[in-house]
Each structure stands twice: as structure tokens, then as C-alpha cells.
Amino acid sequence: MAWNETLPDMVTPILHISVLLLAPPLLMGVINKTKAWAAGRRGPPLLQLYYDVFRLFRKDTVLSRTTTWVFRAGPVVGVTAVLLAGLLAPFGAFDAPLSFDGDLVLFAYLMGLARFFTAAAALDTGSAFEGMGAAREVSFASLAEVALFVAFVVLVRLSGSLSLTPMLHAPMTGAFHGLPAAALLLVGVALFVVLLAENARIPVDDPNTHLELTMIHEVMVLDHSGPLFGLVLYGASVKLLLFSSLLLHFALPFSFGAPLLDWALFGVGLLAVAIAVGVVESVMARLRLRHVPSLLIAASVLCAFGFFFTLA
Amino acid sequence: MRTRAETESRSIAIQASVTQTIWLDLSVAALVLTAASGVPGLALGRRSNAAQGLASLLVIAGALLGELAAIAVLGGAAIETRTLPGPLSELSLHLRLDPLAAFFLVPVYLLSVAGTLYGTRYWKQTEHPENGRALRLWYGVLVAALAAVVLAADGFAFLMAWEVMALAAFFLVTIEDDRAEVRQAGWVYLVATHAGTLALFALFALLWAVNGSLEFRPMASGAGTQGATSALFLLALVGFGFKAGIVPLHFWLPAAHANAPSHVSALMSGLLLKMGIYGLLRFFTLLPAPPPGVGMLMIAIGTFSAVYGVVFALGQHDLKRLLAYHSIENIGIIVMGMGLALVGVSAQQPAWVALGLAGCLLHVWNHSFFKGLLFLAAGSVIHGAGTREIDRLGGLGKPMSRTAALFAIGAVAICGLPPLNGFVSELLIYVGLFRAGADGASRQWSAAPLAAPLLAMVGALAVACFVKAYGTVFLGPHRSEGAARAHEVPRSMLVAMILLALPCVTIGVFPVLAMPALDRVVHAWVGAESQPPLLGQLIPWTPIMGMNAALVAGVLAASLILGRRFRRRVPVQTGTWDCGYVQPTAAMSYSASSFAQLLVDLYGWLLRPRAGHAIRTELFPSRQHFHTRVPEQVTEFVLAPLWASFRRALAPFRALQHGRVQLYLMYVLLTLCILVVLSFPIDEAFVRFLGWWGNGGVHGVE
Amino acid sequence: MNFSAANLLLIGVLLLNLFCLGTSRIRALIQAAALQGVVLGVMPLLIHGRVDWNTGLIALATVALKGNVIPGMLRRALREAQIKREIEPLIGLVPTMLLGALATLLSIAFASGLPLAPEHQNLLIVPASFSTVLTGFLLLTTRMKAITQAIGYLVLENGIFIFGLLLLDAMPFLVEIGVLLDLFVGIFVVSIIIHHINREFASLDTRRLASLKE
Secondary structure (H helix, E strand, O other): OOHHHHHHHHHHHHHHHHHHHHOHHHHHHHHHHHHHHHOOOOOOOOOHHHHHHHHHHHOOOEEEOOOOHHHHHHHHHHHHHHHHHHOOOOOOOOOOOOOOOOHHHHHHHHHHHHHHHHHHHHHHOOOHHHHHHHHHHHHHHHHHHHHHHHHHHHHHHHHOOOOHHHHHHHHHHOOOOOHHHHHHHHHHHHHHHHHHHHOOOOOOOOOOOOOHHHOOHHHHOOOOOHHHHHHHHHHHHHHHHHHHHHHHHHHOOOOOOOHHHHHHHHHHHHHHHHHHHHHHHHHOOOOOHHHHHHHHHHHHHHHHHHHHHHHO | OOOHHHHHHHHHHHHHHHOOOOHHHHHHHHHHHHHHHHHHHHHOOOOOOHHHHHHHHHHHHHHHHHHHHHHHHHOOOOOOEEEEOOOOOOOOEEEEOOHHHHHHHHHHHHHHHHHHHHHHHHOOOOOOOOOHHHHHHHHHHHHHHHHHHHHEOEHHHHHHHHHHHHHHHHHHHHHHOOOHHHHHHHHHHHHHHHHHHHHHHHHHHHHHHHHOOOEOOOOOOOOOOHHHHHHHHHHHHHHHHHHHOOOOOOOOHHHHHHHOOHHHHHHHHHHHHHHHHHHHHHHHHHOOOOOOOHHHHHHHHHHHHHHHHHHHHHOOOEHHHHHHHHHHHHHHHHHHHHHHHHHHHHHOOHHHHHHHHHHHHHHHHHHHHHHHHHHHHHHHHHHHHOOOEHHHOOOOOOOOHHHHHHHHHHHHHHOOOOOOHHHHHHHHHHHHHHHHHHOOOOHHHOOHHHHHHHHHHHHHHHHHHHHHHHHHHHOOOOOOHHHHOOOOOOHHHHHHHHHHHHHHHHHHHOHHHHHHHHHHHHHHHHOOOOOOOOHHHHOOHHHHHHHHHHHHHHHHHHHHHHHHHHHHOOOEEEOOOOOOOOOOOHHHOOOHHHHHHHHHHHOHHHHOOEEOOOOOOOOOOOOOOOOEEOOOHHHHHHHHHHHHHHHHHHHHHHHHOOOOHHHHHHHHHHHHHHHHHHHOOHHHHHHHHHHHHHOOOHHHOO | OOHHHHHHHHHHHHHHHHHHHHOOEHHHHHHHHHHHHHHHHHHHHHHHOOOOHHHHHHHHHHHHHHHHHHHHHHHHHHHHHOOOEOOOOOOOHHHHHHHHHHHHHHHHHHHHOOOOOHHHOOOOHHHHHHHHHHHHHHHHHHOOEHHHHHHHHHHHHHHHHHHHHHHOOOOOHHHHHHHHHHHHHHHHHHHHHHHHHHHHHOOOEHHHHHHHOO
């Protein structure tokens, strides 16, 4: 076979993995920059998170005497699971490197595995702060999972397939009119809410505050330091990338046909999502904790409406 | 077109006449060995430890034989039916080892070996002289009865084995009958199991009337009206539901599991509940077709059970009660799979049947393994730290590191997280549910996939609950004296737990290993004329195993790199950051109730938690007491008021129960006289008597 | 078949019944019950008219048990409890006797109305059986002490045995022996219970047992 015919088969997965590994901190930078501009500040550089992660990897670690191996396993499993989940999610118009029937369940449950070990690591310190954050995280995640799975059910019904790649490409490849299109719109809105919830953004959590009354994700990782903390920050940004890429299939469901343009479209889309998140964070205040379940249940109900629309 | 009944009976007849294999003999031998395992102990006295070694040996020997037979039949050996003479000519005992039975035998014997190894140190004879021998006796009888239930091929043998199983479990639950809560738990269990057995008697009686015999052979397709099959289904659901712990028939479960010795709880949770599931599965092989709507009903019941179980587990402070409620949750998941298989039968979609049934069956195995492991680990915690209350434990991960690691394996498995075995069975059910809603399949089944988000919620709540349990028990500071003085458990207990952890890891990382057995049971269950697809065609296991391998490899690699990094630049050890408190105490750390508070409040409408006295706020607060608890709904809000109203209504009749023997005898005489008067023609006799009297008495008649 | 001898003995049994109802001395009661047992042990030989291994063995066993062993156990229980007399029964001794007589009359009347086989028509077996059963029942219900109630049970069993004489040809050996065993075990258990009642309440008055009810 000629050299340039085999290339596209290998290029897409390699590009996918590269984007998965390298792009996430940039998204965080865009969000922070957006928030700063909305507040009239200059804000940190776009590449700040890269600098932070490298700096942290060079630092020493301080461990609490109360902790066991679980504390060190938390960030490790968190990052590994999330990166592996990233192999299943399609970016833009391209196929994911790995796609098989039932991979949507694996995707969601790898996130669950990451959550289990992160929360366990939080409880390992024996501090009330981390316990609080872990309790909130797992509680809200139970409702966010429902919304995510109802969205999956709608997609499975519309696409007729059980793998993430064909499912998420359905808005692009299928011609949906009327009620199914409305269903997709509802699912998209709900997925945005899930993104905010799972990644600890306003209105669910405030990533900037360090007051324990308002923290969820930030406080769970309070005692991590050095490379472990670097892994935590990195893992959080990868999770944001994955949920943004899921959302993009609803926000920008078209393809140009040419690989270069499609990658560019994907990049632009990611930036748009990051800016949108930044805008939402600047415009809204954080919800009271007892109202967060209502928000998540509302997202699930929206998806359920979408499901009933597809039944018609 | 031959009916399923005819095909099935023909194939069984052919096989029985051709083959006279040893597998059924081995199973029966295994049964006898395990039943007899506790008997030598009765003769050997209270103070000797020799009997427990002998009992363990007998159980292990029996288990090896039994597992061999089960694996052979699962691998494709022929099925044999044996008939033994019974007490009456119409009632003879039939035994059969078919794939469904063999599938359930595998966890029976594995768990029994683990339990008996565990019991040699957990319930050492010299530490428990008054009830150690009884425990081992009934343990052996229970294991044998479990095997007998599965091998029984007719209603009579089934019911006999079922009763022996229920009673053996009762004696095991009440082994420490000097404690009031143990007696209470035992009574509630006894009432519940006998209520179920009553329904089963009715079921088999009706089955005899419809089918013509008590043997387990499929009914002819025309036999029995719609009403009869629906009645049969309801009786089976109630009867087996009591045993399996399907909500709302689950009320005996938490107390019984919490108060039994830990290896008995492992056996009950891992095996006893599954016999209810086995009964339901066997029942459905007898019906020509499931009644309409049954599949969706079972999915709904299963989902409700799962949500109920996990939500209630969140509110528990007692480690073993928490695990018991999780058993209710997992039985719910198993019933969901069964419902999906029934939907597939009704919709004539073999793929759904295969996925649902395989999910149901594999979850039966998986739950036995990881729940058994968790109960044994909980027992180790109790053994090491002395208490069951989660909020009084803490920091056990340091002194009991091996137990902590094994509990972690069990916790990750029960949450259904990859790469362990819970994920595989839940994946099968998920894929089946999604398929039921996927393509232009009929609208009738399109509500089925809505169970998938609820299953996801159950999974996430299980994560919450087990993070709470694991974190509060093994991590963090020591919250009490007992926790501070905890010690690791002896090696035999660790070996027993490892024995159960191995299948969790193996089936999780290499799911293909379980697929051939599942395929064989699915084919046997469905019957000969339908050909469900192989599981390997429905779900590609290779990429999943690849991901598992990548996960394990990635975590190991990262750990190695970090380990090297920490050896070069050793981390500094300090206290946990405590915001500058001068004297942080263990009471300041997040306890289990605090962890669960958000969710308990969210589900307060279902849980109805009760709190103790309100906190008094004074200038100089004195010592106060506060507690919260989540009551068991069905017992406290349904059964107890019902019972109280019965007592009130029947109170006037208490006057009849005065305790005087003479008057009781008079009641008997009175009844007898009434019966005589009713059945005897009194006026005739009176006339004859007068005539006799008039004729001068006895001698005058001649 | 020797009718008149059998009938005579049965009349003796009926008289013993009345005696049991009328006496308040417990030793006499035991003697009467023992005598009744011996008489009944001999009855099968009279009714059959022949002595072969089966009936001979059963007669011997019955006489030994009912005449010796069981009264012996009861006497031992009596010695332990150290009582001599029954306290005044519920309805008085004489009214009890009158009730017993009435019961006998009624059983005779009742028995004459039953469709018996021709060879049993003129035997007093059925009336004697019913009357003895009712006597035993009266003893059980009107007496207070546990030991008297045990004797009432003995008399009741005698009554059932009498009825069984009707089926002598049909009853297999095993059933006969089984009935004897049942009686033996029953009395054995009752004497143990009497011992415990005495120990617990320091008296054999069964009215005390009512305090055990929940």
C-alpha cells in the first residue's frame, strides 16, 4: 500500500491522543481568561495551567500521617481512568480510537472509578473539610449520572447504535426533523448542565473559593501536594475536555468532510465551549447547595422529555 | 411444530436412557459429605478444636466433588435424572443436575469452603464452647440443603430441601440466642420464610392440578388458563420473593444478616437469597410462555428494589446492616436482568433474552463472591476492632492493611466499577436494556431502557455508600478505643477472603472466561427450539479486556514511577491540615452519618429518619446525647401497626386463655359432645334407649 | 368365647371407675387403676378363648406395665411429693360419683344405638369403654393435683384399650406394643413433670400453673 493511504488510518488516533493529552490545560486557561476579562482584569496567561502542572511536578510532596496508600492512589487512578475514557469519546467528526458496543457504559463507569478513588483519598486524610467535599461530590454525582444516562438512552434510540462514536455522530449524520430535533436540543442543554456539575463549575461549585462552606471539588484535594496535586489538576482538565467534546456533538453537529477543517472546527468548538463556561461563571452566582439537586433533576427531566419526543 | 414441553422431555428421556454418568453421583456424595461435616464435632466434646478441623476437611472434600460435577455439566456433560422412591407411590424424589443447577452449585461450594476456613478462627471452638458445635452442624446441613434445593427435580423434593434450608438458616441466625436482638431477628426471619413456604405449597399444589404431576417438566402449551398461569406467577413471586428479599418482602433481611455470625451472613447473603432467584428461574422454565406484562413488571420491581436497597443502605450505621441492604439492591439488579430476559421471550428477541439472562446469572455469581468477601471482611473488622458501628471505627487501614485491601476489592466490585466483576454483569444488563429501546422495536418495550438511568443512579449511590463505609472504617483517625487497639486477623481468615477475591478479579479482568458457562445455561433455559446468539457476538469482550489491561497497567506504571520519585525525594510527613486548630480530635473528622447526611436528607421522604432528643443550647452545655436512625419501613410502618390492630381486635378472646388445664380439657369435651350431637341421630337413639329400658335391659333383647 | 366372664370383668371395671371417682386417698386411687390395668390385661385371653404367643405376650406385658411398673412410678412420684390425700375436688366427691354414674348410663344408651358387629352385640365392651374414658376425663378435669390428673390419664388410656378389644383380631402386634409404649412414655414424662412442678411451686396444685400463662 502506498504511504499516504495508510496515513489517515493512523493519523486520526494519534491526533486524538495528542489532543487528549495536551489540550486540556489550555481549555482551563481560556475559561480563566474569559472570567478575568468579564471582570475587567487581565487575568493569568493562557498557558498558566501548563506552568502550574510542571511546577508542581518538580516540587516535593507533603503527606499526612493519617493517610494510607489510598491517598496516593486517588490522583493516579483518577487520571488513568479519565484518560482511558478519553479513548472512547469521539472528537468532532472523527471516530474515537476505540469503539465497540457498550462502550458508553464503560465511559461512564470509568468516570465513576475515578470518583470513587478521589473521594476515598479525600476521606483518607481524616479531615472534616475533605469529608465534606467528598460527601457533596458523590451526592451530586448520583444525580448527574441519571441525567447522563437518560441522554445516552435518547441517543441510542435515535442512532440505533450502542457505541459512543456512532451515537454522538447521529446528530451530524442523521436527518432529524420536528420532535427528534427538539429532543436533541433538550439533551444538549442537559449535557451542558451535567458538564457544569461534573467539573465543579458555577452554579454547582465555585472553583475559586477556599471557604469550606462552598467547596466541593477544591476541598476534596486540599491535602494533596507536589506531583499528586499536579495530577489532580491535570485530571480535572481532561474531564472538562471530555465533557466539552460530548457537548460539541450537539452544539456543532456538522462536518466539512476534510480532516484539517474538521480538526479546526473541533478546536474552535472547544474554545467556544470554554468561553461559554467562563461567561456562565461570570454571570451567575453559585447556587445554594440544597438547590443543586433540583438543578440536576431538572436536567434529567429535560432529557426524559427528549426521550418521550423520540417515542413519537 | 413441537412444543417446548415435548422437545424438552424427549431430549431428557434420550439423555437419561443413554448416559449413566458419575456427575449426579458426585453431587449426591458432595451433599452427604457436607451434611455430615458437623456431626463428628458432636461427639468430640466442647473443649477440643479437633472437630472444627475435621468439619472443614469434610466440607472441602464435599465442595471439591461438587464443584467438579458442576463444572463438568457446565462444560457440556450430559444431563441425568435419578428417581428415588418416596413415602407414597405418587410421591417419589427426582434429582437432576442440569446446567442451571450446576451454575448455582458453583458459588454454593466456593462460599462454603471460604466460610468454613474462616470459621475455624472466627468462631473458634475454645472461644465459643456453648454454640460452636451447633454452628458447624447447622452450617454443614445448610450447605447440603442448598445443594439439594438445586438438584431437586420435582416439587416434593424441592419443598423438603427448601424447609431444611430455611430451618438450618434459622438455627444459624439464632446461634447466639442469649441476646435479645438475635432472638427477635430469628423470629422475624422464621415468620417470613414460612410465609414464603406457604405460598410455595400453594404454588406446587396448583402446578400439580394444572400439570398433572409434581415433576419439573415444562407444561404443555395448552394446559392451564390465563388466570391459572397468572395465579402461579403471583404465588411464585411471593414465595420466592420472601426468600430472595425482593421489596417489600425483604423486612427480615437486615436484622437477620446483621445478627448472624459473619461467615453465616456471607452464606445467607451469597447463597440463601439466590435460591429465591433460582426458584423463579426454574419456575419460568415450567411455563410455556410468561404471562403478558410479566417482564416489564419484573424490571419495575427489580429497579424499585435496587433503589430502595441502596437508599436505605446510605442511612445505616451498622456495617453488617449496610451490607444487608446492599444485598437487597443487588437482588433488585438480578431481578431486572430476569425481567429483561422475560421481555425478550415475550418480544421474541433472542438477543435480549441472552443479555438479560446472562446479566442476571453472572450477577448471581458476582454478588455471591463480592458480598461473601465483604461480609467476611466485615467479620474481620469486628474480630479485630470489636464493634460493628461504623462511627466507632476508623483508621483500621494501618493495623489491618490486608483486610483493608480485600475490603477495597469488594467495594470496587460491588459498585460495578471496572476492572472488577460487578461491571461485567451490569454491562450485560445495560446493553440489553439499551437494545430494548434502540431500533424501531415495538413501542411496547420502549419504556424498558428507562431502567438504565435508574441503574446508573443506583451505581452512583452505591459508590457513595461504599466510599462512606470504606472511608469511615479503614481511613481517617481512630474514633474509639476499639479501633485504636485493632489487630490484623489470622491467616486462615485472610485465605478465606482471598479465595473469594480471586474470582472477583478474574471475572472482572477476563470476562470471556465466564461466557461459555453463561452461554450453556442460557441455551438450556430458553429451550431447544430457540437459538439465542452467543454472548461473544453480542458484546465484544476483547476491547473491554484490553481496556481493563490498560487500566491495570497504567495504574501500576504510574505507581511505580511515583514510587521511584518518592524514594528519591522522600515526602515529608505531617499532620492533616486542620485550619490551625490547636487540638484536633477524632470527633472532628467526618463521620459516616455526616457523609451520608446530604443524601439522607434528599431521600428523606422515603427514609423518614428519626432523630434523638433535640440539642439543648445552654450557657455551659452539659453532656448531651444525640442519635439518628433510619427505621426499617415495612416492619415499623406496615407490619407492626397491623399486628397491633390484630391484637386489639382479638383481645376479648384472651379471656379464653386462662391457663387452667381442667377448663382446656372441658373445651375438648364440649367440642366432642357437639360433634356427637350433630352427627348422631339423637332422637332415634333416645327412642331406642327408651325401648331398651322398657324391655328390661341388655339381657332382654335376646 | 366366654361372654359372662368377660362381662363380669367389665362390670368390675365399671365399679372400679366409680371407686376412683369417689375416693380422695391417692394410694387407693393408684391401686384401683393398677387393678383395672391387670383386669384389662387378662381380658384379651378371655375374649379370644385361646392362648397363643401373641396374645400371651401382650397380656403379660400389659399386666406387668399397668400392674407394676406404672403404679410403681406413680408411687415414687407420690413419695417425693409427700402428699397423701387429694384436696377437695372442684365439685365434691359425691357429685363426681353421681356424674360418673350418669356418664355410665349415657354410654350404655349410646352404645346400644351403634351398629356393632353381631359377635360384639352383647358384650359390654363399648359401654365400658366410653364410661371409662369419661371417668378418666372427669378425673382430669375435676381434680387439682397433678398426680391425680396423671391417674386420670391412665384411666383414659384404659378406656381406649377396652375399645381396642373389639379389634383384637385385626390389630397387628406392632400397634398393640406401640400403644403400650405410648402409655409408658406418657407416664414417664408426666412423672418428670410432676417432679418439676413440685420443685417450682412446692405443691402439686395445677391451679398454680395458671400463673405461667403469658
